[in-house]
Amino acid sequence: MNEAVKLHFLVDGEDFTSAGQASVQVKKSLRQLGISPEIIRKVSIAMYEGEINMVIHAGGGEADVVIYEDRIEIDLIDHGPGIANIDLAMQEGFSTAPDNIRSLGFGAGMGLPNMKRYTDSMKIDSELGKGTRILMTVNL
């Protein structure tokens, strides 16, 4: 693979039930590119958690996935309320998700820690009232 493969997705923030469609698409694309199942799983889970977060907290956003020869980058951008305390948000079990989201099986405060767990690097830039950008890298 000489040239980077770029995938771009709009994440719809209106409908929780459709959240995850971009992650499913990324998974299919990585499979077609012959990426190893272990890497595919790491990228899919990190992206899925990010997508769910965007829908729950930020009213949707955009996701870019770029597959290079040596790594896969996942860039998630939203224009939601931003994260007030990133250190706190990174703690397992801390969540600001509303109860209705918990009844759907999410909001256990595992999203960001999971994204960190399944990627080789994760950088969060967030500004209150402006939005959040999360850049994750999985090495190949």
Next chain:
Amino acid sequence: MKIGTIKDLLNAEVICGEEALEREVYSACGSDMMSDVLAYVKDQAVLLTGLVNPQVLRTAEMMDMVCIVFVRSKCPTEEMVALARESGMVLMKTKKRMYEACGKLYANGLCGNGEKR
């Protein structure tokens, strides 16, 4: 354990994926919190849950699972069945509650963490 054996042990009704009942699986997990499934599950092929929404399917797909058992007679929606057919996932439902369903499978050799029993 064959997926068909899971069906028999739980007196479950297969909703879709009948053709995969001969497939072997080696571990399972039970949870209604998809966040926890994504955080703690590793290599489990079967998910037992009482939660019914499309994110159950997507979570299972992200984790490379092959079979979902809905406990407490929970019934997936048509949209969920369509998603399952698309990804080749077996769906079944049982009247048993989570504790009993997990216990039956575990007692019959289907382990939790891929460990040999």
